[in-house]
Amino acid sequence: MSTIAVNNTKTIKTLNAIAESGLKVFNNDRYTIDDNSENPDAIVLRSFNMHSMEFGSSLKAIARAGAGVNNIPVDRCTESGIVVFNTPGANANAVKELVLTSLMASSRNLFAGVSWVKSLDGEGEQIPKLVEAGKKQFVGKEIKGKTLGVIGLGAIGALVANDALDLDMDVIGFDPFISVDTAWNLSRNVQRAMSLEQLFANSDYITVHVPLTDDTRGMFNKETFSIMKDGIHILNFSRGELVNEEDMAVALESGKVGKYITDFPNENVLKMNNVVAIPHLGASTRESEENCAIMAARQVKEFLDTGNIKNSVNFPNAYLDYTGKRRVAAFHKNVPNMVGQITSAISNYELNIADMVNRSRGDYAYTMIDIDNKINGDVIPGLEEKISAIDGIVNVRVI
Structure with a gap:
């Protein structure tokens, strides 16, 4: 296993147009942006499909300027010790605003009404009279006092829930995996649903903000529709596959589902x-694109410079305050005695350990160890090779 020595220039490749504000994060003499590089240290992208790409031996990180990583071969990256980052929360406000806009506009039949008015083009002076006669077909309902069910209380769901309360809605939330940080930011007035069934049965509107997994695929189906109130409005700004479309078509036809608002x-x-079909505009704001680009770039730079990991989808988050000491950063299988073998290899060089952290995630783990000794030069000759030879090591570098 090889590594790039600590003062070498690192190459960043982009696979999509990345906001300039994000690329400015790499504006120093230790980084270069080269979109033609065949062996970069890191790749920053948005929606480019990487599944057929071959990866160079220097690639250490891939950052998706957005939340979804379906366009990245995450399993293959994990096996090679390539950290995959995403940017959760960076586009949360953009999605929240569109959810609330769609919630109100669909409840008032605004989309259908505007489309109908456009169809009157050519009616001349009769248009005002036709509008007054025809507007009754678009009578809607107010959201004040109605109950919004929010499935998934992450960065987006929590913002939606809090703002819906400010619109005088009652809010029920369901998320068995809610994080401590989100819990702190969530209003105490959001009622907790103990099950999805409870949320389904008591909501007038439902908005979903969960990832697509084997457990969530098709979670909206004829069985779950049967629990819901007649005329329920369902908003889906997460993934199209969360909905069984065959069952949704039947539910819409019967009136069981009053409206289906989807970004897919x-x-x-x-x-x-x-159906209100929106052309995947959830995160499509200038501010969101900039926020995602900056967040992705900062995470990559932090990892390349210090080894620290934040918001990885395939390796554990790990942080060790960087003081400028030589740092060994190793990805390895999550098996017994790996840390012991790594520290033994370091001690064989008569090096003292100043600090260390070890974090695991599933079958893999990550260890960072700071060396106390003052070391001249960029590398410790032979140390990487010694650690790389340990059975179960995926890759290692000295920072």
């Missing part, structure tokens, strides 16, 4: 009645 249109969805 396809041919099936466009054929359904009472």
Whole structure:
């Protein structure tokens, strides 16, 4: 296993147009942006499909300027010790604003009404009279006093829940995996649902903010629709596959579901009645793109400079205050005695350990060890090779 020595220039490659404010994070003599590089140290991208890409031996990190990583071969990266970052929360406000806009606009039949008014083009002086006669077909309902069910109380869900309370809605939330940070930011007036069934049965509107997994795929289906109130409005700004589209079409036709608002249109969805299909605009704001780019770049730079990991989807978060000492950073299998073998290899060089951290995630783990000794030069000759030879080591570098 090889590494780039500590003062060498690191190469960043982008696979999509990344906001300039994000690229400015790398504006120093230790980094270069080279979109033609075949062997960069890190890649920053948005939606580019990487599944058929071959990775160079120098690649250490991939950062997705956004939340979803379906376009990245995460398992293959993990096996090679390549950290995959995303940017949770960076686009949360943009999505929240569109959810609330859609919630109110669909409740008032605004989208259908505006479309109908445009169809009157050419009616000349009759338009005002036609509008007054036809507007009754678009009578809607107010959201004040209604109950919003929020599934998933992460960065987006928590913002939606809090702001819905400010709009005088009652809010029920369900998230069995809510983080401590989110819990601190969530209003105490959000009612806790003890089960999805409870949320389904008591909501007038439901918005979903969960990742697509085997457990969540098709979670909106004929069985769950049967629990819900008649005329329920469902908002999906997470993943299209959360909804069983066959069952949704039937539920919309019968009126069981009053409206389906989705950011993921396809041919099936466009054929359904009472659908508001939005062209995947959830995170499409200038501010969101900049926030995601800056966050992605900062995470990559922090990892390359110090080894610290934050917001990785395939390796554990790990932080060790960086004081400028030589640092050994090793990815390895999560098996017994790995840390002992790494520290033994270091002690064989008569080096003292100043500090260390070890974190695991599933079958893999990450260890950072700071060396107390003053060392001249960029590398400790032979140390990387010695650690790399340990059975179970994926890769290692000395920072």
